[in-house]
Amino acid sequence: MTTMTETSARFREFKMPDVGEGLTEAEILKWFVQPGDTVTDGQVVCEVETAKAAVELPIPFDGVVHELRFPEGTTVDVGQVIIAIDVAPGSGDAPAPAPAAAPVQEPVEAAGSGDGDAPKGRTPVLVGYGVAESSTKRRPRKGASAAPEAAAVAAAVQAELNGHAAPAVAAPAPAVPAQGGAPDGGRPLAKPPVRKLAKDLGIDLATVVPTGKDGIITREDVHAAAAPAATAPGTAPAVSPAVAEAPAAAVSSASARETRIPVKGVRKAIAQAMVGSAFTAPHVTEFVTVDVTRTMKLVAELKEDKDMAGVRVNPLLIIAKALLVAIKRNPEVNAAWDEANQEIVQKHYVNLGIAAATPRGLIVPNIKDAHDKTLPQLAAALGELVTTARDGKTSPAAMAGGTVTITNVGVFGVDTGTPILNPGESAILAVGAIKLQPWVHKGKVKPRQVTTLALSFDHRLVDGELGSKVLADVAAILEQPKRLITWA
Known part of the structure; x- marks a missing residue:
């Protein structure tokens, strides 16, 4: 099934299709193209793995790759936009790639974007129809002045994941506890699949620093907490551009005697x-x-x-x-x-x-x-x-x-x-x-x-x-x- 949307006469978006018998999600294994590459109708742009098999996805139109929406290793729901194509290159200045918080998708999460319950303040989505902005504004929490270092880390990581330069912190960010993801000492914000992943890896969500929108803990945050030795304390983890590969296994932080491998796909x-x-x-x-x-x-x-x-x-x-x-x-x-x-x-x-x-x-x-x-x-x-x-x-x-x-x-x-x-x-x-x-x-x-x-x-x-x-x-x-x- 070919799935696409038209954002304008110039830009078209290609959504994750249902590649077999009602499957609801697939993991992006490998990108074969990068932003700026020219693609033709029928050219394979990525390989994805469903719960049954690995499948190559061809693009259904000609153009130049404008943006890859998810990195390798990310599990994406059917109906989510995975790539944007400039079908009329050279006809004018291209708009900047859509930010991760754009209504069409959730913030980029390694192996978990879009599954589970929708976070507070967002409307549940039917596959393929995008997400409407909530008419109710989130009321600032008391003491919402998050630690500047944590806010800067979250902004830098989110920008890196979307391939943008890290923005300057000019306004107060959503409340993000300096020591973890629990706002005001309450329950940390995370989707059910992320909570299950943390439980499987033995990670206390209250100790995880969130990088998702509105202080939501993502899968990458949990993996980062499971392997803290890979990142120096107080610094942003090294994240490659939007096509960086997500970790396949997390080594126990207590010792190197165990390796935990997330169970997914086939x-x-x-x-x-x-x-x-x-x-x-x-x-x-x-x-x-x-x-x-x-x-x-x-x-x-x-x-x-x-x-x-x-x-x-x-x-x-x-x-x-x-x-x-x-x-x-x-x-x-x-x-x-x-x-x-x-x-x-x-x-x-x-x-x-x-x-x-x-x-x-x-x-x-x-x-x-x-x-x-x-x-x-x-x-x-x-x-x-x-x-x-x-x-x-x-x-x-x-x-x-x-x-x-x-x-x-x-x-x-x-x-x-x-x-x-x-x-x-x-x-x-x-x-x-x-x-x-x-x-x-x-x-x-x-x-x-x-x-x-x-x-x-x-x-x-x-x-x-x-x-x-x-x-x-x-x-x-x-x-x-x-x-x-x-x-x-």
Whole structure:
């Protein structure tokens, strides 16, 4: 979805779009442009990370970058302006970039602008409609003469964050306690997400010096308080221009024995999904150990087959095909539980999820309509899925709509595990390491390639008999791969 506004015939603003299925916010990972750069319609200007994936955002018009509204590392709500473009450069003097307190947005905050309740004196905002100035003026607090040093620090930091020169302090600033964010000894001003961050980091908000408008404590203020050693007391923290990267982790101020990493983006979504799945669907896991020597021979033969040229052939390909055949023989396993309508939804298609470990955390993109693909097509789809995930380019759409999943823990040398269901799915197959082991084959103990499979399933949808049949079918195919032909 493309989101923009026109501030005049010359300047246009580009808002954070909904980059996938109702997501409400995204973190700006990297800016690819700077103020003064020329951009063209369709040019990627930044990369953002949602709760599902990293996505590149193209600008929908030509012009010159006038202003970047948020630094890298900032979490921005959908509908907030992130960049202003001069679409008619040279037609006159450009106005100064909008101050951080402009009605269109909240003061710049690292990883938190716009979420939570609106602060006092501001009107709650519907996404994409901006913020109207309150008609009620804030009454000055008693003793509002804040410490000059704290006021100067707040003004300097805010100016640095917006890429402006620090303004001279010509008028009394809002009350900002010299030692922290609590006005007149009362409760410090901070949004709920900022309060939670402070609690997670073990920071007392009363000791934090606020830099936000009207003395509001921002996420950056909390991070600065968590790592005071990085900034000398009584001086403004070193903040680069508007595209400075926010800290990824905060080291405990008490010692260097702990590192606290804020949970956000993909990792936060994973945690919420796994907790929801584990405590919603009654999990049952069954195991089987199987001789896959013939499957490994088939993999070696397929690597030399000209019909498989240009695609990656590995044991996962045969395992995926075996699971698809097992689902075809036992279609009831491919279903979902509709809690709202109290219905079992049977799927007549298989979107095969493949769990992939990436630097941003575990993601599960899926191969759409995998049941209709030939072996070469399935191999090509698997190769593309893995490459895209490794490069961090998996789209939210690629991770939506999965029906069953495979997780290959064997690549880490692990024998097996008890995998947790991907939310909304009925089953997940864990594949262990394939190892040479002593095995009874044709009445004699011989070294054979052996692995252990584990199938977890939702016991509301899949009873023990059905789950056992599916797992046994997968094992039988891997033991005798010719069943891919006779059972398909």
